[in-house]
Amino acid sequence: MDKTLEHLNDDQWQAWLAKDFEDATDAHLSSCAECRQEGVRLRSLLAGFQNVVQDEAAREEAFWTRQRASIVERAMQKRTAINFAKALPFVAALALLVFAVELPKQSVNPPQTTQSNDDKDEALLRQIQGDAYREVPSALAPAGLVTEERERAIKFKKK
Amino acid sequence: MQLSVPIAAGAKEKSLETADFESVVREHQRRIYRFLFATLRDSDAASTLTQECFLRAFKNWNSFRGDSSTVTWLTKIAVNLARDHRRDRKLTFWRQLFRPESEEDVATVAEAAVEPRANPERAVIAKDQASVVWDVVNELPTQQREIFILRFAEEMSIAEIAEAMSLQEGTVKTHLFRALASVRKMAALESKSR
Numbered sequence: 001m002d003k004t005l006e007h008l009n010d011d012q013w014q015a016w017l018a019k020d021f022e023d024a025t026d027a028h029l030s031s032c033a034e035c036r037q038e039g040v041r042l043r044s045l046l047a048g049f050q051n052v053v054q055d056e057a058a059r060e061e062a063f064w065t066r067q068r069a070s071i072v073e074r075a076m077q078k079r080t081a082i083n084f085a086k087a088l089p090f091v092a093a094l095a096l097l098v099f100a101v102e103l104p105k106q107s108v109n110p111p112q113t114t115q116s117n118d119d120k121d122e123a124l125l126r127q128i129q130g131d132a133y134r135e136v137p138s139a140l141a142p143a144g145l146v147t148e149e150r151e152r153a154i155k156f157k158k159k
Numbered sequence: 160m161q162l163s164v165p166i167a168a169g170a171k172e173k174s175l176e177t178a179d180f181e182s183v184v185r186e187h188q189r190r191i192y193r194f195l196f197a198t199l200r201d202s203d204a205a206s207t208l209t210q211e212c213f214l215r216a217f218k219n220w221n222s223f224r225g226d227s228s229t230v231t232w233l234t235k236i237a238v239n240l241a242r243d244h245r246r247d248r249k250l251t252f253w254r255q256l257f258r259p260e261s262e263e264d265v266a267t268v269a270e271a272a273v274e275p276r277a278n279p280e281r282a283v284i285a286k287d288q289a290s291v292v293w294d295v296v297n298e299l300p301t302q303q304r305e306i307f308i309l310r311f312a313e314e315m316s317i318a319e320i321a322e323a324m325s326l327q328e329g330t331v332k333t334h335l336f337r338a339l340a341s342v343r344k345m346a347a348l349e350s351k352s353r
Contacts, residue, residue, distance in 0.1 A: 013343065014336035018310065018317070045346055046311050049292035053312040057193035057205075067192075068184050071210050075180060075217040 007035050017042055180220075184213050187230055190313065191237050197308045198241045200297070208240045215240075227322045234315070234323040238305055245301070295345045296338075303338040306331055 008016065008028060016025050016039065029036050191212050196205035215236050216223070223232055296304055305324065309315045317335070321328045 010340060010343075011336070014339045017339050017343075018332065018335050042343065042346070045292060045342070049296070050312050050314075052293070053193060053197045053308075057189075057196045059192075064185075064188060067188060067206065067210065068181065071184050071188075071213045072177060072181050074210065074214055076177065078214065078218060 007032065008038075013038075013042070017046065180213075180217060183216075183229060187233050188213070190230065191233055194234065194237055194308060194313055195241055197312045198305060199244060200293075204244055208237065208244060212237045212240055228319075231315075231319050231322045234309065234313075234319075235325070238324055241305070242301065291346055292342060295342050299338050299341060302326075303334045303341075306334045307338040307342075310335055 008025065012025055016029075029039055188209060192205050192209040195208050195212075196202060199205055199208075212233060216233055223229075227235075296307055299307060302324070306320055309320045309323065310317075315323070317328050317331050320326075320335075321331045324331065326334075
């Protein structure tokens, strides 16, 4: 920058405040009391802004501790939820697999309890039938004797 | 202000352990809260969004490539959260009705800045400066306001701001110069009025 310039222009001031300036700007500031005074005022203004923000945003250590604990706790809850969500498809797939394997077995071999009941029923039926067969001849014994007697009488007449 | 990178780029573990995460929060929570507070001027919102910022970071930790520093990445998340919040806040007009962003807020902030540890002279100057600068900053367009705060409250470099806001460095400078022009103009008017 030309030192002979009377004062810094707007762009140069902006650049200087943004700390993005050429050495020539500093050179001018060191030689120009008016600009130097303005520079101090502007820097002070920005420093004041920073101080106010920092002071106002300052909190007691307990605040930060509580906040940190809350963040970590929520993060861990989120992780658990994420892990569960990730595991869910595998659990579902496993359950499906077990179901798919077990289902054909059940259809080939009927349930044991039902089979057992059927056997009992079958045995009871056979017993009843057996009893009936055994009982019927003895019950009909007199009829048999009558039949035999009748046949014998017919033979005797023929003779 | 020196920016630290707690977990070096490229050396970052894919899975973030609780202790690591807690140390990241410990190191950056004040800074993120301060940025959000300066941007929103609402301590409750700043606190809530600070938590949200870290939770988002935690959730997306695996997608963080480590190209930028952790603080720049966190600032990027915070910038987006602040914008979302302001957008939401515009919709809730009643809230502005009962809590307008005006000189009242600035005065509150300025009053808070007057602490016992500061000497009376400094307190008065800080109060005046805060009133002027915060008024102007509050009226700036969103990007100018965010860039101004990141530059002068958080002392981030132009490159870091560009990274955090996904902008070109030239664009950041343009916004910053415009913001500074507004502050200077108001400061000049303020000094003339005295």
